[in-house]
Amino acid sequence: MTWVEGLLRYRHTVLALLAAALILGLQARFDLPVQLFPDTDPPTVTVITEYPGMAALDVDRELTRLLEEEFASLDGVTRISSSSQTGLSVARVEFDYGITSALAAVDVQNAVGRLRPDLPATIEEPQILEFSTADKPIITIALTSDTLALDAIREQADNAIRERLEWIPGVAAIDVVGGHKRELHVALDPERTEALGIDMPQVLEALDDWNLMAPGGRVRIGELESVVRFDAPLRSEADAREIILVADGDTRVRLGDIARVRLEPGEPRAAYRHDGQAAIAVQVLRRDDANTVEVAARVREALEPLRDAAPELNIVVADDDSVFTEKVIADMTQTVMIAIALTMVIVLLFLADLRQAGIIALSIPAAFLATFGLMQLASLDLNMVTMSALILAIGLLVDDGIVILENIHRHLDEEGQPPRQAAIEGVGEVFGAKLGGTLTTLGVLLPLAFMGGFIGELFRPLALTLAFALSASFVMAVTLIPLLATYWLRPATSTATPRWRETLEAPARGVRHLYLDVLALALKRPLATLVVAVMLLALSLGMLRMTGSEMLPRFDSGGFQVLVDMAPGTRLDTTLATLEPVERYLAEHEYVVDVSSQFGHETGARSMGDRGAMGVNQAEITVTLVPRTQRSLTQWEIMDDVRQRLETTPGVTLAVPRELGGTARSSTAAPIIARISGEQAQTLDHTASDLLNHLSGIPGITDLYKDWALDTPEVRVRVDHDRAAELGLTGAGLARAVHQAMDGAVATRFRQPPKRDLDVVVRYQASDRRYPEDLEGILLPTREGPVALGEVASLEHTLGPRIVTRENGQRTLDILGFHLGRPLSEVVADVQQRLDTFAAPDGYPATLAGEQADFDEARDHMMRALLLAALAVYLLLVVQFRSFAHPVIIMTAIPLQFIGVVAALLIAGKYVSMPALLGIILLIGIVVNNSIILLDLARRRLAEGLDVYAAVTEAVETRMRPIMMTALSTIAGMLPLALEMAVGAERFSPIATVIIGGILAATVLTLVVIPALFVLLHRLVPALHTARG
């Protein structure tokens, strides 16, 4: 019993199974999680440790370095990077893809535990987070109000809103930004405290002592027992004011006598603005394993009740990653439809039969639904990559159907068999060949699915989706199509060709004749043909080397971020005032949807961007544009406009607009990174400045800047040891006193249930801690009475680093750069050339990191995949042809594709990139199919005794139609992707471009060069003929 006989006998079972698969597929389509990109970030654990009051270099030396050394010994660690800033250490540990972030976090937690006794005593408890602090919040909610002050809004954000959102599954953390957090502020008047002989520690202690909540044990009352409690916490400003600091005879000194006590917004070190208007931002960070679109949808849903509960608040979603994702998926779905329509037009034109076209049309959604089902089983999701794979699949998945249907139709029409018989024989004849063809393509996809590394993570979903689609299409071609054909196909009623078909066939015939003419010419001069082909190939390969390359094509995501630095040391209000006009300009821009700006770093916030916690002189402006299809300016033009505006703003020292998703890996900060490593901060800074000058002027680099420098104003307090000792002061005590006076100390917590506790902060009143002379006037308690700092220390103005970074245990300083107009490879080549001529001091090597390093790694993986794919195809062909030599001829088509690939890339104005390389690999599986069909027939005719010319000519004549048809349908299917009709399609369009070019070239050349080679080989090696015979 043949396959189709069995199929027909058990058709009910088969149809039921198919129906079940389709229903499951349909359900899967709606259940599949949606995201923009596959999750290619390696499992990352971040350790944030606060080290209050310490300078960046000290944090680096005493804390971060120790943590790094401990983490280096953990299993599966691939990269450790860290940054140290004033009072803050952030260490980021990346693990192998095989390790789950939860397990990695446990390892890191244990490592911190082991190290804890060796760490400085004054650090806060290290926070271990299962995500990277460089991750952008997935959704930012801006809160404003017409009636409430910002601190009141902030209080609501910190309580009701935060609480509601933290409960949402998938939310890792909520950061509230906008430095208006309230505190119970005790502003000491240093004159009064001195006059009354009170010092700061006394105040701190009194506040803590009288914010009373303590246990008192148990007492028996009759047969019952009661708990004894001291419950007299501070409940109001007045309570705090009444605290007695000194009681001497009748005299009482109360806190209110020496300080202003108020519940008020704390000193802002961060601010947020939405569309240029001051607001409070609530930022949602997702868990590493959660889905952006789902979490964002839940967050948006949760906002509704919050809006109802607080009508005085304007709750606006200012930045939502999922909007773009949804737009991309919707656009790509539309592209899928267009691709299907185009393919169907080609099919209809070639088959010229509505019934046949109808059967093919039915098989496409069926194959798709089955693909969705398989994707769900493999836990894939719908993203740019898998959607691109689906678009690519359309062109390929009709192939099997067309060939099988045509064969059935031939049996039905030309041999006059009944439909059932036609189906049995039609399928039987090509079943093996089609299975072979499908296996060849799958053989190419297999190495792609297991490439490893970042690129493997990126392309595995694509390879799997394509594999699923092709397998599904094969299954549909051998099940659904014969079944439908049996019932639907009827032999042609008349032999006369309809007029419309005649009109269409004329040019096709023209092409065919032209082809045969060319073939005749080629077969007459096979050597010359080969030489021309080889020359073309050499030219193309040469051109391929000359044309630039990039990791991933840039895409107009409609969103960018502007990193702004004001002169180091600029105060927050100056930064805010300076940038306001630019924000307003952007907010009023016709193509701008939202402008969301963050200034400085909110203490405790976990999302920091990849510049580390920002200083108050720094800002990040996130701009969301309308989709690229709805504007006449590209994102890069708008970015350049913003850059120019900022460059003419006094005080702005750095303005770098970066497209979101500008680098392929989110952990790579910029496409171009020149990294200097070394130990001395001063030498690093100096070398980096030299290198920066050395690198400037390279064409195509838009922004070039150092990630840190010794440029932040510092006032160093040089303590006179003798004087301090004479007065009984210690260095640490002195520093603590100064820190408490200037920056404040948290004395205790102000409880206000059910709301969150607030800090009770004691510091000098604002007017006494503004200028250096105020610093000199800070009173230090000594046994001789209070002494001003100026009496025991002198001040020195110097410069220090804002942040210090390390990479895999080495202190580093990165020079980051972005490029525009020129492909990355060329810019990087220039950078490398200049690096080679750069005289770096000994022990301070400058190396190239960034996107290029990722690209090199990815290219290695892809080259390996390419070779493995070619090997797999060869081995499959050896099995199929039972010959070691013929597969070589067949595979000659593979290099020929490069001619088309290069031409297509040049015409489309695209560069070699990872997707283009992927296209080249996929082409291996596609182009050999033509050769297979061609040589299969030629060999058969040869075996039947025809001479080699006749055999080849017949093979070309007979096989030309199906070859053209599959090629054209594939091209039609891929055209919408190549034309980048969907938003976001730019990323993977080179796959389609390359495949279209490759298929065109391979098709044309397969039909000319392969026969010529075949003839030539037969002429040169007659043994081939005889051996096979």
Place this chain on the structure above:
Amino acid sequence: MKASRTVCRRRALRRTLGLLALGGVAIVTVWSATDRLSERFSPEAARAAPPPAVTTISAEPTGATLYSAAYRGSIETRDETTVSARVAARVLESPLHAGDRVEEDEVLVRMDTDETRLEVQQREAAEQRLDGERATAQRNLDRQQDLFSRDLIPESEIDDARQRVATLEAQLRENRSALELARKRLEYTTERAPFTAQVRRTHVRPGDLATSGQPLIELVGLADLHAVLRVPERDTLLLKPGLDVELTIPALDHTVTSRLDRVYPTLDTSRRSGSFETRLTEPPEALRPGMAVQARVVLEHLDHAIRVPAHAIWSDAKSQWVYRLEDGRAYHTEVVSRSLPNGERAILEGIEPGDRIIVTPDRRIRDGMPVHAVDDSPR
């Protein structure tokens, strides 16, 4: 024949069309390739970094005052006294309390006088008695002399009578002194204010037994109030009598200008701080000794200084400079400047009136670098 010609013509047409199509593709490809190659070998030059945008201010000479650092100290007075008990007695009356004002000679404390008064009375009585006895003895002596002149009695009797008078006179004198002393002690039971003052503290309450020498009440005179301020060791050299002092009394929220009267010659060894004194010519009503004061000494008045925000001045270990804007470029100009309060500095030398000084603290600015001056910001 005709058919074969048609076939031939068709073939030629096909070939032409085919060649045209192929040629078209080839031309587009070659054109793109040339484009790409020219892009590679002669790329568009990198955009030059734009000159930093800066704001400037015009140098305008104005008056400026150079102050010392802020010093701390307190209000002191020279009239201070503690009134102590001169006799041991029970306190009867102590009408004053801390803060009360007393005029000169006003009663401060009244003590029990019973004992001293009785003693005075006793002495007065004794005086009367002794006086009587002395008169009798005198009369006796007169009589004895008369008798002796008539040789009625021997001389020794006159001598006895004379001795008796002399003894009684001595006793009388002694008693008088004792009486005087008792009267004084009586007077000591009432303590009076030595000068117009305020009571700082009272040590006794009515009923207390005050012993001699025990403090009863402390008084502070409110005339001649002056401020004594502590100065770090190294600042003592800057100060000379005659300088103006801006004195702030935080408790009263009061600021007055006074004159530095004297710099104390020695330093306090424990704190290594010197001190100076300045008298308040018109002290505010509520001013009290012991109040905290803060003072800045006016070191110098400058008539033609150029005031700039402190961040406009750059400095290293050797020099200070500003960047001057001239013809669209920044020029490094060394200056001499002094610190003013509230984040300003005064340029004393190096800048001419009317020069434009760059006030944007941009570290990229170098000598001779082109800069882009944006609308001058008001200072």
